[in-house]
Amino acid sequence: MAVTRPSIALVDCNNFYVSCERVFNPKLNNKPVLVLSNNDGCVIARSQEVKDLGIKMGVPWFKIQTLVKHHNIVVFSSNYTLYADMSNRVMQIISHFSPNQEIYSIDECFLDLTGFQHLNLIDHGQRIRATIKQFVGLPVCVGIGASKTQAKLANHLAKKRPAFEGVCDFNTLEPEGLDRLFSEIEVGEVWGVGSRTKKRLAELSIHTVLDLKKSSPKVLRKQFSVVMERTVRELNGESCIPLEEVAPPKEQLICSRSFGAPVFSLIDLTQAVITYTTRAAEKLRQQKSVAALVYVFIETNRFKVNEPQYNNGLLVPLPEPGNDTRLLVGAALTGLKRIYKPGFAYKKAGIMLNDLSCADAKQKGLFEDAELQAHSKSLMQAIDKINGIMGSGTIKFTGEGLKKRWQAKAERKTPAYTTRIDEIPIAYAIG
Amino acid sequence: MPDILETLLPVFGSAVSAGFPSPADDYIESRIDMNEYLIQHKEATFFLRVQGDSMNQLGILDGDLLVVDRSIPVEVGNIVIAAIDGEFTVKQFALSEGNPILKAANPAYKDISIDPDGDLEIWGVVRWAIHKLWP
Ligand SMILES: [Mg+2]
Numbered sequence: 001m002a003v004t005r006p007s008i009a010l011v012d013c014n015n016f017y018v019s020c021e022r023v024f025n026p027k028l029n030n031k032p033v034l035v036l037s038n039n040d041g042c043v044i045a046r047s048q049e050v051k052d053l054g055i056k057m058g059v060p061w062f063k064i065q066t067l068v069k070h071h072n073i074v075v076f077s078s079n080y081t082l083y084a085d086m087s088n089r090v091m092q093i094i095s096h097f098s099p100n101q102e103i104y105s106i107d108e109c110f111l112d113l114t115g116f117q118h119l120n121l122i123d124h125g126q127r128i129r130a131t132i133k134q135f136v137g138l139p140v141c142v143g144i145g146a147s148k149t150q151a152k153l154a155n156h157l158a159k160k161r162p163a164f165e166g167v168c169d170f171n172t173l174e175p176e177g178l179d180r181l182f183s184e185i186e187v188g189e190v191w192g193v194g195s196r197t198k199k200r201l202a203e204l205s206i207h208t209v210l211d212l213k214k215s216s217p218k219v220l221r222k223q224f225s226v227v228m229e230r231t232v233r234e235l236n237g238e239s240c241i242p243l244e245e246v247a248p249p250k251e252q253l254i255c256s257r258s259f260g261a262p263v264f265s266l267i268d269l270t271q272a273v274i275t276y277t278t279r280a281a282e283k284l285r286q287q288k289s290v291a292a293l294v295y296v297f298i299e300t301n302r303f304k305v306n307e308p309q310y311n312n313g314l315l316v317p318l319p320e321p322g323n324d325t326r327l328l329v330g331a332a333l334t335g336l337k338r339i340y341k342p343g344f345a346y347k348k349a350g351i352m353l354n355d356l357s358c359a360d361a362k363q364k365g366l367f368e369d370a371e372l373q374a375h376s377k378s379l380m381q382a383i384d385k386i387n388g389i390m391g392s393g394t395i396k397f398t399g400e401g402l403k404k405r406w407q408a409k410a411e412r413k414t415p416a417y418t419t420r421i422d423e424i425p426i427a428y429a430i431g
Numbered sequence: 432m433p434d435i436l437e438t439l440l441p442v443f444g445s446a447v448s449a450g451f452p453s454p455a456d457d458y459i460e461s462r463i464d465m466n467e468y469l470i471q472h473k474e475a476t477f478f479l480r481v482q483g484d485s486m487n488q489l490g491i492l493d494g495d496l497l498v499v500d501r502s503i504p505v506e507v508g509n510i511v512i513a514a515i516d517g518e519f520t521v522k523q524f525a526l527s528e529g530n531p532i533l534k535a536a537n538p539a540y541k542d543i544s545i546d547p548d549g550d551l552e553i554w555g556v557v558r559w560a561i562h563k564l565w566p
Contacts, residue, residue: 026552027517089474135475135502137554418477427497427512427521429483431540 006239007113007121007144007171010151011094011128014139014159016107017045020086021076023137024417024425032073036061039258040077040411077410085418089136097128102243108155110148112243125167144169148241149234152191153209157181182210182235192231197224209235253291255280256350262301263346269298269336272349277332280353281325282387285380290321292355294328296335301347312339321357324376325383328353469559475502477555479512479519486510486521489536491560497521498559510557515543519554 013019017035022028032049036042042060043050053071055064061075068075087106095101100112113121125142132140143155150170158168170178187209188198204223206212213235221229230240255276263269273296284291297313314335318327332351415423470476481495491497491510499512511524513533522533522543533543533551545551 025517026514026519026554029517029550092474135472137501421478424478424480424496425519426482427479427519429481429485429491429493429521429535431483431485431515431520431535 004114004117005146005171005237007117007169008146008148008151008239008243009098009111009113009121009125009128009142009144010104010148010155011109011111011132011140011142012155012159013090013107014141015045015047016087016138017076017078017083018047019138020083021079021414022047023086024082024414028074032071033076034073035076035078036412037078039260041258044078075412077413079414079416081416081419082414086136086138090132090138090140093132093135094128097124100243110151110243113144122167122169122172125169126165129166140166142167144171146171146237147234147239148243149191149231150237153185153189153235156185156189179210179213182213183208185209187212190231190235192227197228200224252356253280253283253353254350255283256297256348256352258348259346263349264342264344266337266340266342269340269346269349270333273332273336273351274329276349276351277329278325280351281323281328281380282384284323284328284353284356285359285384288359289356290323290359291318291328291353292321292357293317293353294331294335295352295354296332296339297350297352298336298339298346299348300344304345308344310341310344312341314339315354321355322376323359324380327376469498469561470500471558472500472502475555476500476558479521481521481560485535485537485540486523487537489523490562491521491536491557492562494563496561496563497557498561499555500558501555503556505553505556510560512554512557514552514554516550521557524553 018028018033021033021035028047030049031047032053033047034043034050034055035045037044040061042058043055043064044057046055046057050073053067053073055067067073083106090107091101091103091109094109094111098111098113098116102110104110113124116124121144125144128142129140132138141155141158143151143153143158144167145151145154154168154170158164158166161168173181185208186198187193187201187206188195190209190212193201193212200223201207201212204215206215212232215232217229217232220232233240257272257276259272263272277294293315294317295313295315297311299311300307300309302309302311316331316335318331322328336349415425417423417425466473477499479497479499481491481493481497484493486492489510497512505511505524507524507526509524511522511533513520513522515533520533522535525532525534525542527542527544531545533545535542543551
């Protein structure tokens with residue numbers, strides 16, 4: 001029986017957040033652009049021009065102010081509303097190219113192209129690129145290999161080496177050619193090899209991808225872990241990590257943020273905690289889970305060593321696992337009231353939903369009341385639906401407050417071009 | 432308010448009717464869905480707002496809402512969104528002596544020729560201009 005080699009593709013957007021900004025501001029094409037993390041803290045996305053200036057991922061913004069001025073770098077606060085919508089569009093488009101898709105992050109997904117080999121897969125990859133570019137204006141690269149680890153590496157090459165024109169398929173290369181290519185890439189570029197692992201591999205004289213590929217999986221399993229063994233097998237073209245078409249429910253959901261300005265009062269903290277819990281509850285229902293515990297925490301600014309410090313958190317169990325916003329907010333606020341102490345300048349608050357399980361597998365609890373349950377479910381569905389259609393926050397829970405003094409700093413945020421009717425782009429008819 | 436009602440009704444409607452088959456079921460059709468009618472390719476469709484009067488003579492007025500589809504190829508006569516000097520501009524795509532140009536719907540404005548090497552980009556094709564008549 002002939003066994004076909006798997007063809008796994010990784011489609012990854014180039015400089016995703018920056019590219020999203022450029023779709024709606026064509027002026028930014030070919031200009032240095034960067035995007036800051038929540039609260040305008042540090043750099044989380046860079047255009048090629050910014051990378052070429054040597055600005056690294058994660059550097060605090062205040063450290064590069066002079067560079068920014070000197071090179072006229074355009075700086076944005078992150079606009080997650082926009083990025084999430086663009087991501088959904090990209091993933092939808094890609095799903096038309098194969099029935100088996102695993103969304104791996106906001107800007108990348110794996111596609112199983114095994115069985116599509118009658119097509120020229122490089123052409124297929126080019127079609128994916130052209131379609132995404134035309135439909136939503138975003139540049140992507142496609143890497144193809146016999147395993148997910150190979151696909152990741154192929155994608156890296158598709159991005160770095162212009163000769164590939166954005167699509168690199170390891171399965172089309174002769175074994176010698178592939179080895180030569182692998183010998184030119186640092187081992188740190190392999191999926192799952194972090195800087196610490198890289199150092200330990202160097203001690204074993206493993207420096208390039210080829211070195212790792214030629215290593216004995218069994219020996220590395222002893223030295224490292226079963227994960228490293230799998231990586232070596234995957235580099236050798238043996239597919240060990242299956243595509244997860246349905247992402248497993250996350251075991252905990254966190255929603256927390258630093259405040260733009262210090263917060264003192266219980267009222268302001270209450271508003272923040274209600275907002276975060278509402279968001280987390282929405283996500284919880286989206287993944288069809290229920291939570292059993294709510295953890296709420298508040299922190300002062302630990303970098304201001306001269307100021308009085310206070311950090312505390314409390315895990316509040318629910319009477320029964322659930323995903324009703326009112327239930328979760330009630331628990332979070334109970335906890336907040338217990339841990340709040342006046343007289344401190346709070347910098348951060350957050351909540352965490354723990355012990356998540358599938359909503360269908362939920363056990364019958366003491367407080368279970370079929371009618372109440374059905375009412376809660378339809379109310380939450382209606383709220384999610386309305387907020388989904390009319391914009392998140394259309395229906396809010398009392399106490400969330402309209403004036404959000406604590407809201408994070410986002411001074412350079414672009415409009416929600418695709419999700420709010422009063423923020424759509426202008427088409428000029430003046431010339 | 433009507434929008435909210437429309438969202439809620441199917442939820443409660445189905446709950447109430449469960450277990451009561453009605454002969455009226457045969458006549459029930461889904462209500463007209465404007466999203467479906469106006470949007471052919473939802474991943475590639477964007478909305479823009481008109482500012483200015485240079486397209487008046489084609490009935491595209493200041494303040495109109497444009498439904499822009501990026502997935503369809505541009506054809507002569509189409510209304511398009513072009514990025515000119517980095518600014519979104521609404522124009523008509525036309526030919527002048529065989530060369531592609533962008534026209535305003537107003538003789539007061541000059542045609543713009545499309546230089547294949549220039550940084551003019553056709554951003555999308557306008558499928559609809561929605562004009563509001565009642566505040
Ligand atoms: Mg990326």
